[in-house]
Amino acid sequence: MHSNDTLDPPDWPAFRAQAHAMLDDMLDYTQHIRTRPVWQPLPATLPSLFQQSLPQHGQPLNELHRRFMDDILPYAIGNAHPGFMGWVQGGGTPLGMIAEMLAAGLNANVGGREQAPIAVERQILHWMRELFDFPATAQGLFVTGTSIANFIAVVIARTRFLGQQVRERGLTDQKLTAYASAGAHGCVAKAMDMAGFGTAALRKIPVNARFQIDLAKLSEQIRSDRDAGYQPFLIVGSAGTVDVGAIDDLGALADLVEAQQCWFHIDGAYGALGMLSPAIAPRLKGIERAASIAFDFHKWGQVPYDAGYILVRDGSDQLASFAAPAHYLQRETRGMSAGSPWPCDLGPDLSRGFRALKTWFTIAGFGAEKLGQIIHHTCELATCLEAGIVQEPRLELLAPVNLNIVCFRYTGYGNLKNMTVKQANALNNEIVIRLQESGLVAPSSTMLGEQFAIRAAIVNHRSTRVDIDNLLLQVLQTGDALFAHHH
Numbered sequence: 001m002h003s004n005d006t007l008d009p010p011d012w013p014a015f016r017a018q019a020h021a022m023l024d025d026m027l028d029y030t031q032h033i034r035t036r037p038v039w040q041p042l043p044a045t046l047p048s049l050f051q052q053s054l055p056q057h058g059q060p061l062n063e064l065h066r067r068f069m070d071d072i073l074p075y076a077i078g079n080a081h082p083g084f085m086g087w088v089q090g091g092g093t094p095l096g097m098i099a100e101m102l103a104a105g106l107n108a109n110v111g112g113r114e115q116a117p118i119a120v121e122r123q124i125l126h127w128m129r130e131l132f133d134f135p136a137t138a139q140g141l142f143v144t145g146t147s148i149a150n151f152i153a154v155v156i157a158r159t160r161f162l163g164q165q166v167r168e169r170g171l172t173d174q175k176l177t178a179y180a181s182a183g184a185h186g187c188v189a190k191a192m193d194m195a196g197f198g199t200a201a202l203r204k205i206p207v208n209a210r211f212q213i214d215l216a217k218l219s220e221q222i223r224s225d226r227d228a229g230y231q232p233f234l235i236v237g238s239a240g241t242v243d244v245g246a247i248d249d250l251g252a253l254a255d256l257v258e259a260q261q262c263w264f265h266i267d268g269a270y271g272a273l274g275m276l277s278p279a280i281a282p283r284l285k286g287i288e289r290a291a292s293i294a295f296d297f298h299k300w301g302q303v304p305y306d307a308g309y310i311l312v313r314d315g316s317d318q319l320a321s322f323a324a325p326a327h328y329l330q331r332e333t334r335g336m337s338a339g340s341p342w343p344c345d346l347g348p349d350l351s352r353g354f355r356a357l358k359t360w361f362t363i364a365g366f367g368a369e370k371l372g373q374i375i376h377h378t379c380e381l382a383t384c385l386e387a388g389i390v391q392e393p394r395l396e397l398l399a400p401v402n403l404n405i406v407c408f409r410y411t412g413y414g415n416l417k418n419m420t421v422k423q424a425n426a427l428n429n430e431i432v433i434r435l436q437e438s439g440l441v442a443p444s445s446t447m448l449g450e451q452f453a454i455r456a457a458i459v460n461h462r463s464t465r466v467d468i469d470n471l472l473l474q475v476l477q478t479g480d481a482l483f484a485h486h487h
């Protein structure tokens with residue numbers, strides 16, 4: 001090894017040419033994504049390509065690039081594709097992609113210290129305070145996703161309820177309980193688990209006909225828990241449930257939380273950014289009363305993965321839960337160690353990437369109005385899909401369409417009535433798998449009670465009416481073919 005050896009390119013002009021080719025490939029990919037399959041099964045040989053032993057010597061960049069183009073890019077899950085309607089995943093944008101490249105080039109560690117990337121992250125906080133009508137004392141933090149944002153909220157609620165000594169002594173014999181609707185995302189229970197309460201300490205409250213938390217049953221559960229010596233400390237509202245996109249009655253929930261003196265957290269993983277749309281914002285009324293909100297820019301916000309966020313009304317609660325002074329993280333009023341508090345004082349991470357940059361580019365580049373229109377458009381497409389289902393005798397709508405998620409099933413011309421629930425579920429499951437394998441359009445699925453539902457979550461800004469019509473057509477054709485085969 002020579003003393004001037006580094007990991008930088010030995011031949012910068014050659015590297016530059018290769019880098020430009022790589023950028024062009026990704027721009028081509030995005031521009032022409034509609035011509036590709038949404039997803040395709042992985043070739044049987046693919047896993048073995050990535051089970052090789054540790055390479056002792058480097059391979060040329062053009063060779064690695066070729067491998068990416070041949071062996072990785074075609075076999076991604078396809079959430080950038082307009083025909084992708086599985087789960088709740090954003091589509092990303094070319095703008096976000098190049099911003100991510102700038103962030104990677106800068107290689108900023110945004111855990112703390114006096115640096116512009118933190119000012120950018122604070123700009124996002126400023127915008128989120130404005131969007132959710134939170135006070136100037138609010139704090140916030142980029143995290144991987146809502147799963148971790150919910151976890152952070154549970155920890156803050158715990159510290160607020162038990163006082164800071166819990167950070168030193170841990171949980172002892174307190175019987176703390178939390179509450180969320182039965183439709184709440186599984187990561188809320190996981191957060192209770194990770195925070196040491198256990199998943200059983202999360203009471204799952206039944207939902208009403210609109211899939212919202214049943215407030216009477218919530219009050220009843222809280223009363224019986226208090227009678228049994230439990231201490232309710234946290235109530236989690238849902239702003240857009242993962243299965244059906246239900247929004248709890250957040251205003252009424254806020255009243256109840258206030259009366260119970262609990263922490264009011266809202267899981268708004270994708271729904272919270274509905275605030276960007278004047279058509280959707282009124283339905284989120286009450287969100288401005290939350291103590292904390294967890295949400296993702298990588299879903300409806302179309303920021304490339306990952307970009308989750310936790311917003312906390314009273315920033316001092318967040319600091320009190322996570323700040324942990326250390327002499328190697330000494331703060332100053334001048335020099336590189338100025339600018340306290342730092343992001344590392346607001347969550348579990350010390351080293352963290354510059355997620356704020358792609359978010360800043362996205363919001364500044366498109367503007368709130370355009371992003372709100374995109375969000376609203378996905379809801380309009382869901383309404384189109386709902387109408388198509390209701391008009392079609394071979395299809396049955398399985399849940400009210402609240403936002404952008406549509407749950408339905410194929411029934412044939414009432415023929416499914418001659419099938420057992422198990423057979424009907426199996427048939428619909430097969431439809432979903434065949435559609436995914438076709439690469440034409442890709443819904444996912446869920447269970448609503450006993451019934452298997454084909455679930456279309458329209459999140460991607462690239463999806464259009466064509467994709468909705470295609471989904472309807474493909475479900476019907478596949479269902480008819482399977483049904484004919486069944487008989």
Ligand SMILES: Cc1ncc(COP(=O)(O)O)c(C=O)c1O
Nearest residue numbers: 088145146147185241242269296
């Ligand atoms: C309502 C809800 N909460 C939480 C999550 C988890 O978010 P993430 O995947 O960003 O961790 C999701 C994901 O779809 C969600 O829909």
